[in-house]
Amino acid sequence: MNAAKLQYAGASPEALEYHYNIGNEFYRLWLDQSLSYTSALWQDNDTLESAQRRKVDYHCKQAKVKGAKRVLDVGCGWGGLLKALVEEYNVEHVVGLTLNQPHIDWVSAFNNPRIEIRLGNWAEHVAEEPYDTVFAWGVLEHAAKLNLSHAEQVAAYRTFFQLCHQWLKPGGWISLQTIAYGNTRKEDSSQFIETSIFPESDLPSLAQLAEASERLFEVKTLRNDREDYERTCREWLARLQTNRTAAVNLVGEEVVVRYEKYLKMAIIGFHVGRIGLLRMALRRLDKPRP
Numbered sequence: 001m002n003a004a005k006l007q008y009a010g011a012s013p014e015a016l017e018y019h020y021n022i023g024n025e026f027y028r029l030w031l032d033q034s035l036s037y038t039s040a041l042w043q044d045n046d047t048l049e050s051a052q053r054r055k056v057d058y059h060c061k062q063a064k065v066k067g068a069k070r071v072l073d074v075g076c077g078w079g080g081l082l083k084a085l086v087e088e089y090n091v092e093h094v095v096g097l098t099l100n101q102p103h104i105d106w107v108s109a110f111n112n113p114r115i116e117i118r119l120g121n122w123a124e125h126v127a128e129e130p131y132d133t134v135f136a137w138g139v140l141e142h143a144a145k146l147n148l149s150h151a152e153q154v155a156a157y158r159t160f161f162q163l164c165h166q167w168l169k170p171g172g173w174i175s176l177q178t179i180a181y182g183n184t185r186k187e188d189s190s191q192f193i194e195t196s197i198f199p200e201s202d203l204p205s206l207a208q209l210a211e212a213s214e215r216l217f218e219v220k221t222l223r224n225d226r227e228d229y230e231r232t233c234r235e236w237l238a239r240l241q242t243n244r245t246a247a248v249n250l251v252g253e254e255v256v257v258r259y260e261k262y263l264k265m266a267i268i269g270f271h272v273g274r275i276g277l278l279r280m281a282l283r284r285l286d287k288p289r290p
Contacts, residue, residue, distance in 0.1 A: 008121065008123035008156075008159065021100055021101070021102060022251055022255065023102060023250065023251065024078070024102045024105070024106055025250055026247060026250050026251050026255075027078075029239065029240065029243040029246055029247050029250075030236050030237075030239035030240040030243060030247075031236065031239075032048045032049045032052045033049055034049070034052055034053075034078070034080030034083075034084075035077065035078035035079075035080055035106070036052045036055070036056075036077070036078075036080050036081075037077050037078075037138065038055070038077075038137045038138045038177055039055065039177070039225065039228050039229035039232045039277050040052045040054065040055050040228060040231070040232045040235075041054040041055040041058050041225065041228055041279075042054070042228050042231050042232075048232070048235045048239075051228075051231075051232070052080075055177075056080070056081060056084050058279070059135065059137075059175040059177070059279070059281075060084075060085070060089055060175075062173075062175060062220070062221050062281035063133045063135070063173040063174070063175040063281055064133070064173060065085065065089055065091065065132065065133050065173075065175075066089050066090065067089070067090050067091070068089075068091045068092070068132035068133055069091075069092045069093065069132055070091075070092065070093050070094075070095070070129055070130070070131045070132055071085055071091050071093075071094045071095070071131060071132060071133045071134075071135065072094075072095050072096075072097070072125075072127070072131045072133070072134045072135070072167060073085075073094060073095070073096045073097065073134075073135045074097050074122045074125075074134060074135065074136045074139050075097065075098065075122070075136065075137065075138055075139040075142075076096030076097060076098050076103065076107070076117070077098065077103055077138075078103055078106045078107065079096055079103070079106060079107035079110065079115065079117065081135060081137070082094045082096045082107065082110075082115050082117075083110060083112070083115070086112060086114045086115060091114070092114065093114055093116065094114065094115055094116065095116045095117075095118060095131075096115070096116070096117045096118065097118055097120060097121075097122055097125060098117070098118075098119060099119065099120070099121060100119075101119065103117070104117055104119055122139070122160070122163065123159065123163070125163070125167070127166070127167040130167065130168060130169035130172070131167050131168055131169065131172060132168075132169060132172055132173070133168075133172060133173045133174070133175060134164050134167060134168060134172070134173070134174045134175070135174075135175045136160075136164075136174060136175070136176050136177075136178075137175075137176075137177040137178075138177065138178065138179075139160075139178070140157060140160065140176070140178040140204050140209070141178055141179050141201055141202075141203055141204075142201045143156050143157055143159075143160055143204075144156040144157065144201075144202050144204070145201070145202065146201070146202045147202075148202065150208070153202065153204070153208055154208050154211050154212050155212075157204060157208060157209060157212035157213075158211075158212040158213075158216075160212075161174075161212055161213045161216045161217060162216065164216075164217075164284075165216045165217070165284060165285075165288070168284045169284075170284065170286040171283065171284060171286065172283075172284045173281060173282065173283055173284070174217060174280075174281070174282040174284075175280075175281055176209075176278070176279070176280040176281070176282060177277070177278070177279050177280075178203075178204060178209075178277075178278050179203055179229070179275055179276070179277055179278075180203055180204050180205055180206055180209070180275065180276050180277070180278050181203050181204070181205045181274075181275060181276075182224075182226065182273045182274050182275050182276040183272075183273045183274055184274040184275070203275065206276075206278060209278070209280075213282060215285065215288045215289050215290075216284075216285060216288050217282035217283060217284060217285060218282065218283045218285055219280060219281075219282055220281045220282065220283050221279075221280065221281040222278065222279070222280050223278075223279050224276045224277060224278060225276075225277045225279055226270045226273060226275065226276040226277050227270070227271075228277060229266070229270045229277040230266075230267055230270035230271050233263050233266045233267045233270065234267055236263055237260065237263040237264065237267070240256070240259060240260065240263070241260070244256060
């Protein structure tokens with residue numbers, strides 16, 4: 001057993017399956033056409049589709065990904081980014097990691113030899129060749145279990161950054177997007193979210209991510225776009241409610257009510273600043289100080 005696996009302190013595969021294995025058809029009712037399940041990047045007259053496209057373009061530009069040889073997408077979901085990387089950014093080969101079989105089934109249907117999809121935990125990933133860029137959107141929200149101490153939580157995130165450092169070529173990049181604690185404390189977090197939506201998962205803070213990545217990566221860009229996630233959740237909720245009858249027929253009333261409550265709580269949290277959305281580009285330090 002390698003050291004990285006021993007240090008992994010994140011949510012179990014079973015906890016993540018609880019959320020994502022509800023089924024592709026349910027999520028298709030309220031996500032955009034690319035099935036992106038992270039915040040869009042909005043301008044005034046955007047549709048959800050155009051705002052999600054802008055998010056992809058923003059991160060790809062920040063991470064200097066155009067024409068790259070190899071790119072890793074940790075927590076790749078339904079593969080919308082993987083598809084954009086090979087079709088529009090001319091990346092030679094992309095690898096997507098997921099813990100959820102519905103994602104595997106969906107991405108495999110692309111039938112693109114330049115897209116490789118793997119079922120597995122990032123803590124166990126071995127890079128056969130160095131990557132130019134690692135994308136990690138919606139990953140660090142699940143990298144540390146609940147009830148860890150501050151030091152334990154920082155150590156969990158540092159494990160992730162250490163692995164990224166190993167996977168990347170000299171001068172390589174991380175494109176990171178994560179929900180983070182804002183103007184609140186951990187003890188104020190919602191028990192409903194912790195038990196009924198994302199069990200075993202806790203959010204990072206900006207300070208923890210800075211501490212965990214120091215002397216491994218240089219933070220090149222950082223922005224907090226909590227208003228963008230508020231607007232994204234509003235759009236998701238509106239689409240879910242428009243398709244509510246179909247959703248209930250697919251997954252049942254209890255699940256739909258649970259997701260409606262979750263999205264409403266997220267809207268409030270982002271609106272008042274209790275939680276934020278961090279978008280970061282980090283460049284690998286090739287000679288890190290011990």
